[in-house]
Amino acid sequence: MISVVKVGGSAGINYDLVCDDIAAVVKAGQKVVLIHGGSHETNVISEKLGKPPRILTSPQGFTSRYTDAETLDIFAMVYAGKMNTRIVERLLKRGVNALGLSGLDGRLLEGPRKATVRAVENGRQVLIHDDYTGKVEKVNTGLLHLLLDAGYTPVISPPACSTAGEAINVDGDRAAAMIASALGAKQLIILSNVPGLLRQFPDESTLIPHIRYSELEQALSFAEGRMKKKVLGASEAIATGVEQVIFADARTSQPIQAAMSGKGTVISR
């Protein structure tokens, strides 16, 4: 069985605890595919390099990073460079034969680049033409099986690969959903710096333990900020055959085993 785990890139995530738990799960004989984020660190490095992040909000209220060519360089540096290297290093130190890949490698994560991005700024709609973003539509499962069968644990991050072979920024949660469904995984675990979906963010006592697929549309109305994309990813995963998506807390010990046992927000049909 293959477990697909996404760990976010927000501040406060404890990658040591996450990697401890991946090592435990892998040593118990499970195959794991890890997808990771890097948004917080990308913001930090962008500021330091004098290219502060610009966040776009779509007319539907979803946020995304404005990614011109220079931002994509920074994005690749942080996600595929620093974050990926340090997560692979943590896993190697724990005896896991980890191997890092970006979605560009062997066209692992492929989809069309958006020719135009529509955003709302100061109450007005603007069209953006130099954005390198897109959506994953195809996963190179042959490459993942090749590596998993040879005993490697793939550690995957954006950028992905456009149809024309360009590096593009894609949402990590939705990419993880595509990977889980392409691999026929039963569970997709999405770890972040909150315990799950909260009815009243940021009040953690309002955690929703279970949501049905049919209620996800409604859940979008109270999902805040980056959680909206996670709900969208969960919806896409379940629509394409994943049985359970679990939103769980990446700041606690054994976060993956806790999620597997149903702690967090469990989404299913």
Next chain:
Amino acid sequence: MISVVKVGGSAGINYDLVCDDIAAVVKAGQKVVLIHGGSHETNVISEKLGKPPRILTSPQGFTSRYTDAETLDIFAMVYAGKMNTRIVERLLKRGVNALGLSGLDGRLLEGPRKATVRAVENGRQVLIHDDYTGKVEKVNTGLLHLLLDAGYTPVISPPACSTAGEAINVDGDRAAAMIASALGAKQLIILSNVPGLLRQFPDESTLIPHIRYSELEQALSFAEGRMKKKVLGASEAIATGVEQVIFADARTSQPIQAAMSGKGTVISR
């Protein structure tokens, strides 16, 4: 047959021309393993991030980058992040099924971390203890064959993996030498921003067309700066079974095919 090509990271290298030529060679049926550098861009980003590079000179006159944990983060960002991503992207656009790896991935390039680095600063010897550097002693050829046999073109950069699983800075030319010899390659092509080894650097009319292995020790005496490590790498490659090492120019069209036909400095027994 597998061709092992190293392309440097100095200013002036034309990666578009290098990737054009790799695509031509791959389409002609040859398997290629590409190793790349990133020193110039690492210097640029280090300066921008307020952590200017510090270059160490060994008592033998070899230079290397002082690499504490913070420098290693920057190093990984530039080599495994920006440079690797953009080279893989160039190859994908040219129809090559490229796949980027750092030496950390699946312990591709492994060797001991140096506990202490000896350097000469202001005429005095100093000992450095917090350096994350080492030397590649073992190549995971199983991983390279797995990928090559499946039709991927590996694009490899430092950092490498210490015995304990830490990310370490290693010299790219010497790593390329280890890869060529581990794969049983007949030729190792080392491309940089000079036409080959010059008897009087930087006078390009003093290019040395051929050097015997037995003359390499002497060649070290007029090799300048980073060229010293290339001579060392060439010596190690030939000592471990590679027939020819060719230093050639990465600024011209068809640089790899030119090198294959003997243009540049050819080193052999």
